[in-house]
Amino acid sequence: MNIVVCIKQVPDSAAKVMVENGQVTWGDAPLVMNPWDEYAVEAALLLQEEQGGDVTVLSVGGGDVDEALKIGLAMGCNNAILVTDPALERADSQATARVLAAAIQKIGDVQLVFCGKQAIDGDMGVTAAQTARVLGWPILSLASSIKMEEPLIRVERTVEEGRQVVEGNLPAVVSVVKDIAEPRYPSFMGIRKASRATIPVWTLEDLGLEAPTFHVSWPELNNPPVQEVTNEIITGDSPDDVANALADKILGEKVL
Amino acid sequence: MDFNLTEEQMMVQNMVRDFAEKEITPIIKEYDRKQEMAPFVLPRMAELGILGICLPVKYGGQGMDYISLGLACEELEAVDSTLRVVMSVHMGLNSMGLIQWGTEDQKQRFLVPQARGDKIACFGLTEPGAGSDVAAMDSTARREGESYVINGEKMWISLATKAHNVLWIARTDPETNDPHDGLSAFLVELDREGISRGDIHGKLGVRAGSTGWIACQDVRVPLENRIGEEGEGFKIAMSCLDNGRYTVAAGATGLIRACLDESVSYAQERNAFGREIGKFQLVQQKIAHMVQSYDAARLMYLQAGWMKNQGIRNSRQTSLAKWFATDASFEAASQAVQIHGAYGYSDEYNVERYLRNSKGAVIYEGTSEIHQLIQAGYALGYRQDAPLRKELPTYDEQAWREN
Numbered sequence: 001m002n003i004v005v006c007i008k009q010v011p012d013s014a015a016k017v018m019v020e021n022g023q024v025t026w027g028d029a030p031l032v033m034n035p036w037d038e039y040a041v042e043a044a045l046l047l048q049e050e051q052g053g054d055v056t057v058l059s060v061g062g063g064d065v066d067e068a069l070k071i072g073l074a075m076g077c078n079n080a081i082l083v084t085d086p087a088l089e090r091a092d093s094q095a096t097a098r099v100l101a102a103a104i105q106k107i108g109d110v111q112l113v114f115c116g117k118q119a120i121d122g123d124m125g126v127t128a129a130q131t132a133r134v135l136g137w138p139i140l141s142l143a144s145s146i147k148m149e150e151p152l153i154r155v156e157r158t159v160e161e162g163r164q165v166v167e168g169n170l171p172a173v174v175s176v177v178k179d180i181a182e183p184r185y186p187s188f189m190g191i192r193k194a195s196r197a198t199i200p201v202w203t204l205e206d207l208g209l210e211a212p213t214f215h216v217s218w219p220e221l222n223n224p225p226v227q228e229v230t231n232e233i234i235t236g237d238s239p240d241d242v243a244n245a246l247a248d249k250i251l252g253e254k255v256l
Numbered sequence: 257m258d259f260n261l262t263e264e265q266m267m268v269q270n271m272v273r274d275f276a277e278k279e280i281t282p283i284i285k286e287y288d289r290k291q292e293m294a295p296f297v298l299p300r301m302a303e304l305g306i307l308g309i310c311l312p313v314k315y316g317g318q319g320m321d322y323i324s325l326g327l328a329c330e331e332l333e334a335v336d337s338t339l340r341v342v343m344s345v346h347m348g349l350n351s352m353g354l355i356q357w358g359t360e361d362q363k364q365r366f367l368v369p370q371a372r373g374d375k376i377a378c379f380g381l382t383e384p385g386a387g388s389d390v391a392a393m394d395s396t397a398r399r400e401g402e403s404y405v406i407n408g409e410k411m412w413i414s415l416a417t418k419a420h421n422v423l424w425i426a427r428t429d430p431e432t433n434d435p436h437d438g439l440s441a442f443l444v445e446l447d448r449e450g451i452s453r454g455d456i457h458g459k460l461g462v463r464a465g466s467t468g469w470i471a472c473q474d475v476r477v478p479l480e481n482r483i484g485e486e487g488e489g490f491k492i493a494m495s496c497l498d499n500g501r502y503t504v505a506a507g508a509t510g511l512i513r514a515c516l517d518e519s520v521s522y523a524q525e526r527n528a529f530g531r532e533i534g535k536f537q538l539v540q541q542k543i544a545h546m547v548q549s550y551d552a553a554r555l556m557y558l559q560a561g562w563m564k565n566q567g568i569r570n571s572r573q574t575s576l577a578k579w580f581a582t583d584a585s586f587e588a589a590s591q592a593v594q595i596h597g598a599y600g601y602s603d604e605y606n607v608e609r610y611l612r613n614s615k616g617a618v619i620y621e622g623t624s625e626i627h628q629l630i631q632a633g634y635a636l637g638y639r640q641d642a643p644l645r646k647e648l649p650t651y652d653e654q655a656w657r658e659n
Contacts, residue, residue, distance in 0.1 A: 067263075074267055185271045188305045188318035192657065195264035231527070 001053035001148075003044045004104050005077065005114045006131065007037040009061055009068040010121040017121075019221045024121075033068040036116025036176075038075075038183035043146060043176045044114045045076050045184070051148060054078045056107055060088060060099050066199055073194035074186030080197065081107070085204040087211035093122070095212035097130030102207040104135065112153070113173040117142055132173035140168050144179035265324050268309070272328040275304060276335035284336045287464040288609055291457050293338065294464065298418060301339075302373020307346055311355060312656045315363055316371035319657040322564035326506035326557050333507030334514045337613035338465030340507030344621070345414045346370065348500035349379035350423045354443070356648045357484045357492050366421060366443050378419035379500070380410035380444075380470055381493050387412075388626050390425075390490065391435035395472070397426035397442060402479050404428070404442065409471040412620065416453050416468030421445055423496065424472070425489045432487070439489030443481050450475040461612035484646070491644060498571050499648065501578040501621050502560050508581035508617055509553040515585070515592035515610055516546040522596050522605075533595070542591040549584035556580055567650030569641050572634050579627030582617040589614040 011017060015029030033041075044055045056079040057072030059065045069080040083103050088095065104110050113132075118125035132139035143155035144163075153172055157164045158179060186194070204211060234249065236242040250256055261269070279300065287294045301307050310325040311317025325347065332339035354367045369375040386392040395408025406426055413422070422444050429438035446453065455468040484492050520543060523534030533539050556577035563570035589611035593600035600607045618624050633639030 070263070070267070074271075185274055185304065186267055188268070188271075188309065188320060191264055191267045191271065192319060195262065195267065 001047065001051040001112065002107075002110050003048060003053060003055045003112045003114060004107060004110050005037070005040050005044045005055060005057050005072065006100050006127070007041070007057055007059050007068055007072060007116070008034040008119045008121075009059065009065045010034045010119055013120055019223045022221060024221060031064065031067060033071050034116055034119045034121075036118055036120065036178075037068075038116070039176050039178055039180050040114040040116045041072055041075055041077065042183040043143075043174070043180045044112075046181055047112070047146060047148065053111075056081060056110075058100065058103055058107070059083070060091070060096050060103075062089075063201075069199050070194040070197065071186060073197055074190035075184055076187065076190055080199045081202060082199050083202045083204075083207065085211075087204055090214065090217070091212065092214045092216035093124045093127045094130055094216070095214055097127055097134050098212060099204070099207065099209065100127070100131045101134035102209055103202060104131070106202070106207055111170045111172075113137075113171075115173065115175045117175045117177050128173055128175035135171070135173065138168035138172045139175070140166055140172055141175045143174050143176050146174065146176075146180070261323070261327070264320070265327055268320060268324045269327040269331055271304075272306065272331040273334070275300075275306070276332055276339060280335050280339060284464055285603060285606075285609070288336075289463075289603070291459075291463045293418065293466045297339065298342065298373070298376055301342060305373075306343070307373035307376075308351075308371035309343075309347070310651075311347075311351060311367070311371040312658070314658055315355070316368040317656075319653075321561075321651045321653070321656075322502075323558060323561040326502060326561040329503045329506035330510035330513070330554070330557075332510065334510035336464060336609070337507065337511065337616070338462050340503060340510070341414045341462060341465050344500045344503040344507070345378045346376055346419075348503040349496045350377035350421065352499040352648065353379075353423055353441075353483065353492060353496040356495055357441070357488075357646050358443075361480065362443065362483065370421065375420040376415060376418055377421045377423070378413055378415040379496060380413055380422045380424040382412050382620075383409060384411045384469075388623060390493065391439070393425065393427060393439070395424070395426040396430075397424075397428050397440060397477075399428065400476075403476050404479070404482065406442065406444065406472045406475040406477060409469060411469045412456070413468055413470055414462075415466050416470050417455050418466050419446060422470060423483065423492075425493050428486050428489070436490040437487050439493070440486045441483040441489045441492040442477055443483055444472070444475065444477055445481075446470070448475050448477065459616075461609070461614070461616050463612075488645070494571075495644060495648065497621055498574050499564075501574045502557065502564070502570075504617050504621050505553065505557040505560065505574065505577035505581040508578075508585040508614070509550065509557055511585040511610055511614055512546060512550045512553055512581070512588045515588040515607065516543065516550055518605070518607055519543055519546060519592045519595045522599075526597075539595055542595055545591065546588045549581075549588055553577070553581035553584055564648060565651040567647065569643075569647070571641050572631070575622065575627050575630045578617075578621065579624055579631070582614070583624050586611070586614040586618050 009031045011026035012029045012032045015026040017026045048055050055077040057077045058081050060083045115128035129139045140155045142157050144158040145156040147154045154167045234245045305318045308317035309320050313319040329340045351370045370377045397404040397406045424442045424444045427438050428440040432438040450473045453470040526533045560570045560574045560577050592607040
């Protein structure tokens with residue numbers, strides 16, 4: 001069973017993300033593998049331990065995505081591929097999905113594609129479904145556990161109303177949620193391998209694709225409104241006095 | 257001169273940081289209060305390979321360099337000193353001593369299981385009546401045919417009750433002119449008959465660690481367990497300390513960083529006199545000192561680690577790094593408590609634990625006073641490093657990674 005995990009490199013979740021002059025910045029905070037994608041890597045590695053085959057981490061992005069891909073290798077993935085092209089700068093999710101799908105086809109003999117449920121930067125949450133659509137494969141989204149019953153894949157989905165079990169045919173695309181399993185740390189052996197690895201870089205030309213047209217753009221980006229916070233300590237002679245004063249204050253401020 | 261870490265070293269740093277923050281941060285206060293070591297710590301560090309980080313793959317290690325060991329220690333102590341203590345005794349004071357002084361047979365028998373983390377190792381030098389004055393030790397090893405009979409007690413031994421092996425220094429010759437020359441080193445398996453051991457409670461700090469005593473009463477060990485030659489015990493102990501002190505220096509650097517990070521974050525959220533306390537110059541001064549200490553301590557331990565990688569004798573640099581970083585970590589922790597005010601005095605925040613933990617490292621592996629004597633000794637020309645019969649092997653990436 002050959003598996004591809006699609007990952008994205010994003011600013012560290014601890015970074016202070018700001019908008020300056022209409023551009024998003026995160027200062028000098030490091031770029032990391034999208035945390036949701038770490039769960040996808042873990043799901044793929046667990047399935048590989050059970051079923052064998054190769055796991056390839058795949059990413060579309062700038063040249064510096066190397067780092068996130070190397071984390072994938074250090075966690076235990078067999079191969080990594082980077083697709084980068086100047087024409088993909090500011091690509092929307094649809095264009096990204098087309099590129100991912102073409103790369104998955106070029107890798108060849110892939111039975112399963114894993115994605116995180118969304119990326120913590122764009123928060124669109126649609127790339128997995130769009131990639132499945134381009135490939136013409138079923139999408140099993142928000143999977144919290146996976147079971148192979150070839151040629152079927154059965155996943156459990158956690159939804160607000162409860163749990164669903166969904167089956168699909170292989171090949172398929174699966175997006176995963178946190179419940180799947182805690183992502184492993186890179187191993188020292190993996191780190192040694194990853195640090196020596198040269199990651200193949202594919203361009204649009206290598207994939208036989210034209211420069212895509214983007215249908216979604218971000219004409220306006222704003223920081224969240226600044227909240228004015230003031231502190232006031234309410235005192236009184238007895239707990240009742242304090243409670244009454246607090247209740248009056250809350251009602252007065254129309255909080256309730 | 258290249259101050260960059262390699263990609264590999266950065267990945268090691270992140271991996272160890274993730275482990276410490278995800279798995280230890282949530283439980284550390286509970287175990288610190290209980291004065292117990294969390295039972296999963298050693299097996300987990302073994303499973304992740306941390307216990308064999310800088311040892312060659314062919315001896316069961318992970319094939320990383322000595323700088324990676326330092327980086328790991330910095331990350332571990334940024335969460336809790338007890339994690340770094342594990343590396344100091346298991347790796348620095350014992351396993352690195354074996355790789356430097358052990359025979360091939362001893363490496364196969366003792367180092368391989370230690371590097372894999374199947375066996376935990378500790379170091380027995382200090383005694384109830386002998387700390388800085390090593391040569392005053394009472395422990396003896398008497399040769400009887402093809403074995404030695406060991407008697408004596410070691411105290412303040414980290415991992416005393418958790419370890420399987422101890423590197424034990426004892427007097428084999430009471431007649432030497434210089435008492436240092438009468439000492440020898442032994443690798444003693446702690447399941448041998450005649451050994452008793454226990455934990456010490458009521459310590460100021462490193463409460464989530466294991467510190468104890470080990471007593472040997474007529475413990476018989478075979479000749480093949482003697483590390484180095486008879487009379488080399490003091491030299492072996494000192495070269496173990498060159499490695500242990502390196503891990504202590506790197507760890508204390510992590511402790512300074514933890515103090516700095518928590519002080520910065522608290523100074524930005526706590527208000528007094530109508531503004532955040534970070535705006536006050538006296539708070540800024542404390543933070544500036546922490547920044548200064550962190551950068552200096554880090555440069556010093558990385559230099560010592562680089563020298564180890566290159567196979568250059570680093571006793572002076574390691575001693576300097578250890579002295580500076582531990583003194584600076586105690587000061588940083590004290591000032592971090594001060595910045596946190598009354599909150600810093602309670603274990604609601606981490607800084608009081610940092611302060612308690614930091615005091616130990618100013619005492620063990622050479623007190624700050626001993627390190628000052630060492631530094632002055634070098635400067636005045638009273639002290640020189642004579643070449644050793646066996647040096648710590650130079651890091652060789654290829655050799656380290658051969659199976």
